[in-house]
Amino acid sequence: MNTTNLIGYFSAFLTTLAFVPQALHSWKTRDLSGVSLPMYSIFSLGVMGWIVYGVMIVSWPIILANIVTFVLACAVLCLKLKHR
Amino acid sequence: MNTTNLIGYFSAFLTTLAFVPQALHSWKTRDLSGVSLPMYSIFSLGVMGWIVYGVMIVSWPIILANIVTFVLACAVLCLKLKHR
Numbered sequence: 001m002n003t004t005n006l007i008g009y010f011s012a013f014l015t016t017l018a019f020v021p022q023a024l025h026s027w028k029t030r031d032l033s034g035v036s037l038p039m040y041s042i043f044s045l046g047v048m049g050w051i052v053y054g055v056m057i058v059s060w061p062i063i064l065a066n067i068v069t070f071v072l073a074c075a076v077l078c079l080k081l082k083h084r
Numbered sequence: 085m086n087t088t089n090l091i092g093y094f095s096a097f098l099t100t101l102a103f104v105p106q107a108l109h110s111w112k113t114r115d116l117s118g119v120s121l122p123m124y125s126i127f128s129l130g131v132m133g134w135i136v137y138g139v140m141i142v143s144w145p146i147i148l149a150n151i152v153t154f155v156l157a158c159a160v161l162c163l164k165l166k167h168r
Binding site: 004018020021025026035039040046047053 | 101
């Protein structure tokens with residue numbers, strides 16, 4: 001794998017991984033007051049779009065990374081809808 | 085522009101746009117308790133990686149979308165560091 005692809009995969013890994021501590025924090029504290037509902041609504045929709053895009057260009061890294069992000073973002077969105 | 089690219093650009097637009105309401109919400113309320121510091125630290129680093137990747141493959145949509153996302157995510161990160 002060349003340096004460029006390595007940076008791309010590492011960036012995808014980080015921007016996906018980032019939602020793990022947020023989902024855990026929201027789950028544990030149930031403190032969702034500072035979390036924006038429009039953000040997670042728009043973001044989840046956008047990530048769903050990325051999954052469709054990944055399927056259309058048959059890119060497994062895009063599909064898999066965005067499925068994980070989608071699950072995590074939806075978890076935060078559901079907690080926000082429940083505890084707002 | 086074909087349908088595939090249109091979906092890609094629209095998804096990029098949404099996942100960037102999503103951080104606008106979060107940054108505004110954090111700025112207005114200064115309520116950052118529910119926002120995860122590790123999330124915004126890891127996410128900002130990942131977005132920085134995407135900018136580098138965009139520069140390396142010379143993709144202006146990736147560069148521009150991620151510069152906007154970086155500014156917004158860093159704003160939330162700075163507010164979190166100030167009001168935690």
